[in-house]
Amino acid sequence: MMEKPSVFQERVLPVLTILFALLVIWYVAVVFLNAPFERDTAGRAGTTITFSEILPKTMFQQRPVLPAPHQVIAEIWDTTVNKAVTSKRSLVYHAWITLSATLLGFIMGGVLGILLAVGIVHNRAMDRSFMPWVIASQTIPILAIAPMIIVVLNAIGISGLLPKALISTYLSFFPVVVGMVKGLRSPEQIQLDLMHTYHASKAQTFWKLRWPASMPYLFASLKVAVAISLVGAIVGELPTGAVAGLGARLLAGSYYGQTVQIWSALFMAAALAATLVMVVGLAHTAVLKRMGIKP
Amino acid sequence: MNQTSESVVSARQLGLTFETNDGPVHALTGVDLSVNKGDFVSFIGPSGCGKTTFLRVIADLEKPTSGTITVNGLSPEEARRKRAYGYVFQAAALYPWRTIENNIALPLEIMGYSKQEQKERVDRTLDLVNLSGFGKKFPWQLSGGMQQRASIARALAFDADLLLMDEPFGALDEIVRDHLNEQLLKLWDRTNKTICFVTHSIPEAVYLSTRIVVMSPRPGRVTDVIESPLPRDRPLGIRETPEFLEIAHRVREGLRAGHSYDE
Numbered sequence: 001m002m003e004k005p006s007v008f009q010e011r012v013l014p015v016l017t018i019l020f021a022l023l024v025i026w027y028v029a030v031v032f033l034n035a036p037f038e039r040d041t042a043g044r045a046g047t048t049i050t051f052s053e054i055l056p057k058t059m060f061q062q063r064p065v066l067p068a069p070h071q072v073i074a075e076i077w078d079t080t081v082n083k084a085v086t087s088k089r090s091l092v093y094h095a096w097i098t099l100s101a102t103l104l105g106f107i108m109g110g111v112l113g114i115l116l117a118v119g120i121v122h123n124r125a126m127d128r129s130f131m132p133w134v135i136a137s138q139t140i141p142i143l144a145i146a147p148m149i150i151v152v153l154n155a156i157g158i159s160g161l162l163p164k165a166l167i168s169t170y171l172s173f174f175p176v177v178v179g180m181v182k183g184l185r186s187p188e189q190i191q192l193d194l195m196h197t198y199h200a201s202k203a204q205t206f207w208k209l210r211w212p213a214s215m216p217y218l219f220a221s222l223k224v225a226v227a228i229s230l231v232g233a234i235v236g237e238l239p240t241g242a243v244a245g246l247g248a249r250l251l252a253g254s255y256y257g258q259t260v261q262i263w264s265a266l267f268m269a270a271a272l273a274a275t276l277v278m279v280v281g282l283a284h285t286a287v288l289k290r291m292g293i294k295p
Numbered sequence: 296m297n298q299t300s301e302s303v304v305s306a307r308q309l310g311l312t313f314e315t316n317d318g319p320v321h322a323l324t325g326v327d328l329s330v331n332k333g334d335f336v337s338f339i340g341p342s343g344c345g346k347t348t349f350l351r352v353i354a355d356l357e358k359p360t361s362g363t364i365t366v367n368g369l370s371p372e373e374a375r376r377k378r379a380y381g382y383v384f385q386a387a388a389l390y391p392w393r394t395i396e397n398n399i400a401l402p403l404e405i406m407g408y409s410k411q412e413q414k415e416r417v418d419r420t421l422d423l424v425n426l427s428g429f430g431k432k433f434p435w436q437l438s439g440g441m442q443q444r445a446s447i448a449r450a451l452a453f454d455a456d457l458l459l460m461d462e463p464f465g466a467l468d469e470i471v472r473d474h475l476n477e478q479l480l481k482l483w484d485r486t487n488k489t490i491c492f493v494t495h496s497i498p499e500a501v502y503l504s505t506r507i508v509v510m511s512p513r514p515g516r517v518t519d520v521i522e523s524p525l526p527r528d529r530p531l532g533i534r535e536t537p538e539f540l541e542i543a544h545r546v547r548e549g550l551r552a553g554h555s556y557d558e
Contacts, residue, residue, distance in 0.1 A: 190388045193356055197382045199375055200405045208401065212392045291392035292433040 026069055033065040034058035067260045075264040088244065095268050097245040098233050101161055102276070105168020106229040110222060112169060113176025120177070121184040121210070122202065131181075138174050142167065142232065147239040164236035164245075171232040172225035179221025183214025212291065219284035226276045234269060246272075302368075303457055303489045304330040304353055309362035311348055311515075321514030322348040326362070328508065328517060332456070335483055335490045337500035338508045339546060340553070345515025346493045346508075350459050353491065354382050366457070378406060380457040381450025385465055387442035389434040389449075396421065396430035399449045406453055420448040423482060440471040447479075451486070458490045464499070476502055477531055484527060501525075501542045502534055509546055511553025519549035 031054075038057050042049035059068045067075075076091065083090035116134065119126045146167050153163045187209050195205045237247025246265050253262035309326040312319045323345040330336050338346035351357040352364060355371035366374035374380065381402075389398045396417045403413045421427050424444040434442055443463055450458060464472040476499060483490055494500050500507050501523065509519040523542055525533065533539055 188388070190384050190386055191390065194382070194384070194388055195405075196356060197354055197375065197380070198402045198405045199378060204405050208404070209390065212390070215392075292394065293391060 023069060026066075030064070030066050030068045031055060031058050034061055037061065037065070063257045064259055067263050071260050072263045072267060075260045076267060079264065091249070091264060091268050094244055094246050094249050094265070095272060098230070098237065098247065098269075099272060101164035101233040101236065101245070102168055102226075102230045102272075104161060104165035105232055106172055106226050108165060109169040109172030109225055109229060110176055113173040113221070113225070114180055114218075116173070116177045117180030117184055118206075120181050122206075134174065134177050137170070142171060142235055143239075145170070146232075146235050150236065150239065164233050167236040168229040168232035172229040175221040175224040175228070176218070179217045179224075180214055183217025184210045186217065187213045215287055215291065216284075216293075219280065219287070223277050223280045223284075226280050227273050230269065230273050230276065301332045302329045302365075303332050303334070304328070304364070304366055304491070306349075306352075306364040307362055309349075309352065309359050309364050311345070311352060311357060311359045311361075323352070323359070324514040324516050326517055328520070330489060330491060330506075332489055333487055334506055335480075335492065335504050336506045336508060337492045337494055337504040338510060339494055339497065339500045340510030340550065341495065341512055343512035343515065344510040344553075345512070346510050347461050348515065349510075350461050350491060350493050354380060354459055378402075378453060379455055380459050381453065381455045383443075383447055383450050383458070383460040383463045385462045387434070387439075387446040389442055389445060391434055393433075394430065395426065395432050395434065395437070395445050398434070398445060399430075399452050402449060402453050408453075416452050420451045423451060423486075424448045425478065438471075440467050440475060443467065444475065444478075447482075451482075451488075456488055458488050460490065460492045462493050462495065465495070472496075472499070473531060479503065480529055497543050497546050498534060501539060501546060502529065502531075507542070507546055509549035509553070511550070516553075518553040519545075521545055521549070 035051075035054050035058055038049060038054045058064070060071070061067075064071070079089060079091040083092075085092045085096070087093060116130060120130055121127075149167055149170075150159075150163045153159065153166070184206075191209060191213075192205070195209055200208070233245070234247040234250070237245040238251055246269050249265040250262055253259065253265065306326050306328045309323055309328075310321070311323040312321050326345075326349065338349060340346050348357060352359050353366055353371060355375040364371060367377075367379050369377070369379075389395070390401065393401065399417045399420055400413045403416060408416065417430065418427075421430055424447055426441060426444055426448060429437060429441065429445075434445070437445065443466075447460075447463065464475050467475070479490075480503060492500075492503060494503075505523050507521040507523065508517055509521065510516065511518045521542060525538060525542070
């Protein structure tokens with residue numbers, strides 16, 4: 001009989017292997033990308049420098065082309081743990097600014113997506129007229145439309161959280177519409193016929209059949225929606241000279257050549273996205289479990 | 296129309312033609328039939344003979360294109376609005392997110408029964424199909440035969456006197472099917488419902504029915520209606536008696552006359 005592999009072998013080891021490989025590649029890249037700066041510096045000083053002298057220097061530059069992992073980790077540690085969360089130097093503060101816009105946009109996008117899907121499924125005219133526009137809306141590059149939304153809303157006196165949330169909404173309603181239209185249409189003909197034989201109303205068919213049947217589709221699309229909501233919020237902070245938020249950190253970092261700051265903001269955004277997707281995943285599992293779906 | 300008060304389903308020159316891309320398909324032509332109160336009528340024939348279509352017309356799931364049909368003296372649509380029948384499909388069609396008792400309560404919720412009455416009826420019908428104690432289970436935790444029994448309980452939960460069953464045991468193995476046939480007869484005897492039962496099994500049709508309607512395809516039509524002389528009380532062993540075999544023989548002859556065995 002085969003021995004059952006441990007959790008470490010099954011789950012942790014593969015992840016660690018990839019992580020280790022990535023770190024190795026990263027460090028090698030750090031040396032090669034940051035070395036020219038050291039050679040130039042030495043050249044200007046009229047001295048020559050050996051590779052073994054360059055190597056340690058590439059790990060601790062002030063403005064490296066590619067910061068080393070330990071520099072990024074140190075920066076993240078410094079800007080999260082060592083700073084008060086209300087400080088403008090705190091990454092937690094900036095993450096919260098972006099997260100609040102993300103969540104507001106995600107909720108509005110989710111609700112809008114569900115409402116549109118309900119309309120499309122129940123109304124033939126809406127099915128014909130709305131669906132092409134829903135698809136067309138996503139062919140416009142968000143980078144082009146984001147500044148216009150911000151500027152137009154600013155002109156009528158709306159600024160701050162809402163414009164960014166609206167960009168998140170613009171991105172996140174789409175997967176919800178597509179997923180929910182499919183989900184609300186997922187009941188089999190035989191299950192719909194059953195409702196017909198009971199002379200059930202449209203509302204009863206919706207709440208007792210279409211809605212519960214659509215749950216797996218809803219959560220699958222919410223996972224996509226929450227991730228792109230975050231992208232939307234960050235994009236919303238980029239073109240407007242926003243002073244706070246992860247997007248603002250990215251922008252400020254690139255203005256002043258603060259690559260360490262850019263990378264730490266990137267990692268914070270990635271961690272945030274992973275957490276959000278995981279939370280939606282947990283909600284998914286909890287709902288399906290409550291519904292008694294076969295595990 | 297000369298129609299006795301006992302007639303539950305009455306069809307005259309009923310026809311249904313589906314328009315398809317390959318031309319019209321005559322699913323039913325010239326069907327004259329009446330089903331009386333308390334009857335157990337089986338519809339038998341090969342696929343494409345319109346037996347399921349006829350059942351769906353009774354249930355107002357399909358609209359006939361010619362002829363007339365009444366259910367309890369009303370049009371099928373009016374009868375459906377009055378919840379005149381319970382329908383059992385080929386598959387159990389239980390909702391996977393509802394427990395067995397909540398599945399049975401589904402029509403009761405829709406029809407607006409009180410919580411108290413829902414519970415009483417669920418318990419009673421679960422008992423009727425021998426599923427007491429399984430109410431809290433989810434469908435996937437039950438075998439195929441038990442799921443189909445739950446779907447019968449769901450059709451029995453409200454007070455429809457007419458039960459329409461579309462090959463309800465078609466997907467089950469023969470041992471389970473024998474057992475369910477026996478239970479269904481007992482249930483019919485106890486509840487005094489009128490049952491229309493679609494099948495493609497000759498022994499099943501003969502064993503269950505008071506009348507057997509033999510149908511043929513292309514175009515879908517009725518070729519023979521056989522009144523069964525078998526008593527109401529039917530042990531499984533009755534299937535080896537000469538009377539039983541004689542009716543089975545007549546059904547087979549009817550199918551042959553309709554060219555059901557060609558091709």
